[in-house]
Amino acid sequence: MAGWFAGRLPAEWQSAPAQVTVDREEITVVLTIPDVGLTDASEPALAEARAGRASAFREDTRERRMEIAQEAQHRFERKVSWGLAVGEHRELWTHVAAPVMTRLRQPQRMVLDTLVDAGVARSRADALAWCVRLVGQHENDWLTELRAAMESVADVRAKGPAA
Numbered sequence: 326m327a328g329w330f331a332g333r334l335p336a337e338w339q340s341a342p343a344q345v346t347v348d349r350e351e352i353t354v355v356l357t358i359p360d361v362g363l364t365d366a367s368e369p370a371l372a373e374a375r376a377g378r379a380s381a382f383r384e385d386t387r388e389r390r391m392e393i394a395q396e397a398q399h400r401f402e403r404k405v406s407w408g409l410a411v412g413e414h415r416e417l418w419t420h421v422a423a424p425v426m427t428r429l430r431q432p433q434r435m436v437l438d439t440l441v442d443a444g445v446a447r448s449r450a451d452a453l454a455w456c457v458r459l460v461g462q463h464e465n466d467w468l469t470e471l472r473a474a475m476e477s478v479a480d481v482r483a484k485g486p487a488a
Contacts, residue, residue: 326345326347326352326397326401327342327343327345329397329400329401330343330345330354330393330397331343333393333396333397334354334356334393335389338356338358338386339356339357339358340357340358340359341357342357343355343356343357344357344410347403349403350403350404350421350423351403351404351405351406351420351421351423352397352401352403352404352405352406353405353406353407353408353417353420354405354406354407354408355407355408355409355410355415355417356382356407356408356409356410357409357410357411358378358382358409358410358411359411360375360411360412361374361375361378361412371412372414375411375412375413375414376414376416378411379409379411379416382409382411383407383409383418390407393405394407404421406418406419406420406421407419408420425453427453434449436452436456437449437452437453437456438452440452440455440456
């Protein structure tokens with residue numbers, strides 16, 4: 326999919342190759358455009374300039390991005406979401422919030438209810454999403470290693486005898 330997007334996206338939209346992330350429901354394409362040229366600006370001014378450039382890019386490319394997304398959705402049978410990186414500024418404009426069904430035993434439900442009761446989350450669903458984000462932030466190295474191992478297993482399976 327990354328190759329398809331590399332060939333389909335206009336070159337002027339990218340100062341670096343697009344970052345394409347795929348899961349079962351969604352393809353997220355994060356474009357990188359040139360940073361603003363404010364070398365002497367304060368941090369708040371630089372942050373605002375980057376946010377302004379991102380906003381302008383989003384509006385200026387909307388129709389073309391929607392056209393590309395429709396092509397990709399038909400080809401890959403997944404929704405396409407977009408994001409942008411400008412210097413240190415990164416934002417996602419659209420992305421899927423896919424429902425996930427799970428069964429939890431009482432001790433796990435009590436964890437979620439504690440987060441809701443404490444005001445950390447508005448609902449059990451929000452509490453579960455908060456927990457997943459927290460694990461993702463603190464166990465990123467382990468998750469990266471696990472994904473690499475899964476890719477190795479997939480490569481070995483592909484080389485095996487056809488069933």
